[in-house]
Amino acid sequence: MDYKKAGVDIEAGYKAVSLMKEHIASTMRPEVLTDIGGFSGAFSMKGFSNMKEPTLVSGTDGVGTKLKLAFLMDKHDTIGIDCVAMCVNDIACAGGMPLFFLDYIACGKNEPEKIAKIVSGVADGCRQSGAALIGGETAEMPGFYPVDEYDLAGFSVGIVDKQDMITGKDLKAGDVLVGIASSGLHSNGFSLVRKVFSMNEEALNRHYESISGKLGDVLLTPTKIYVKALSTIKEAGIVIKACSHITGGGFYENIPRMLKDGTHANISKDSFTIPPIFQMLAKDGDVSEDDMFNTYNMGVGMIVAVDANDVNNTVDAIRKAGETPYIMGEIVDGDKGITLL
Numbered sequence: 001m002d003y004k005k006a007g008v009d010i011e012a013g014y015k016a017v018s019l020m021k022e023h024i025a026s027t028m029r030p031e032v033l034t035d036i037g038g039f040s041g042a043f044s045m046k047g048f049s050n051m052k053e054p055t056l057v058s059g060t061d062g063v064g065t066k067l068k069l070a071f072l073m074d075k076h077d078t079i080g081i082d083c084v085a086m087c088v089n090d091i092a093c094a095g096g097m098p099l100f101f102l103d104y105i106a107c108g109k110n111e112p113e114k115i116a117k118i119v120s121g122v123a124d125g126c127r128q129s130g131a132a133l134i135g136g137e138t139a140e141m142p143g144f145y146p147v148d149e150y151d152l153a154g155f156s157v158g159i160v161d162k163q164d165m166i167t168g169k170d171l172k173a174g175d176v177l178v179g180i181a182s183s184g185l186h187s188n189g190f191s192l193v194r195k196v197f198s199m200n201e202e203a204l205n206r207h208y209e210s211i212s213g214k215l216g217d218v219l220l221t222p223t224k225i226y227v228k229a230l231s232t233i234k235e236a237g238i239v240i241k242a243c244s245h246i247t248g249g250g251f252y253e254n255i256p257r258m259l260k261d262g263t264h265a266n267i268s269k270d271s272f273t274i275p276p277i278f279q280m281l282a283k284d285g286d287v288s289e290d291d292m293f294n295t296y297n298m299g300v301g302m303i304v305a306v307d308a309n310d311v312n313n314t315v316d317a318i319r320k321a322g323e324t325p326y327i328m329g330e331i332v333d334g335d336k337g338i339t340l341l
Contacts, residue, residue, distance in 0.1 A: 177328045197219075252294045275299045
């Protein structure tokens with residue numbers, strides 16, 4: 001008996017690392033001090049000494065049951081973008097700039113080519129966000145995971161000058177809410193998705209005119225990364241007073257997180273475009289409007305609050321970053337919460 005006969009192939013692990021090195025190298029930043037394969041990743045903070053009070057911000061998350069679709073469609077090269085996005089979007093929401101990212105892949109069987117595809121997506125997300133992929137772990141766990149399945153999670157660290165943190169403390173009535181379009185479902189609510197739609201190869205490969213594509217492809221569309229959009233707003237000299245990353249919990253849970261006590265968000269449902277996949281999900285699953293807005297981003301993945309005088313410049317900055325802006329509503333006095341009008 002040896003480790004390989006017990007289900008853990010060390011040689012496969014070595015091959016997986018070799019295959020992913022090219023992807024990892026494409027994410028490097030000059031501050032990275034270590035090579036891949038060491039026991040830890042090191043990152044120099046010397047370049048940020050000009051900040052008055054450099055402050056680290058962090059985010060960690062996984063992809064969730066969206067992975068089940070990747071398994072069914074045998075498509076593994078974009079799911080890593082979702083993992084990075086869920087972490088770095090939270091960092092950007094606090095005003096931070098992502099610095100580096102680490103991933104964790106746990107699998108039933110280490111198939112080096114599949115692992116390399118997963119990491120290629122992680123590297124893509126890191127490039128989009130400007131984060132260096134400085135480390136990670138692939139754990140082969142036979143008997144714990146099925147041989148053809150895996151879990152994927154990540155952790156990221158960013159930096160912001162404390163004086164530039166987005167906290168909501170200066171939010172006031174009359175401030176305007178500007179949303180940035182999502183790419184679709186992102187990585188939330190897939191436990192409900194898998195109950196509504198048939199999760200088999202035939203159903204996922206079926207083309208629907210209403211959503212302009214195959215169901216599986218639309219559902220697997222990677223989560224949009226908003227680092228560039230938020231940094232472009234900041235570079236335009238605009239102060240983002242508050243910010244909300246619309247993830248699990250949809251509008252009703254996430255928007256109040258950007259509010260301070262005594263402020264309330266009024267949002268017009270007619271101010272943004274709801275992508276067809278949400279309409280299809282609601283219809284086919286007989287999901288109420290309240291439940292849809294309490295589960296999904298409904299086409300808006302990030303919302304910022306700015307002074308009314310900065311609205312036009314904010315919209316221009318979002319467009320400059322290649323994203324779609326929506327003027328969605330305003331802040332009013334009242335109990336912390338949200339009203340959809």
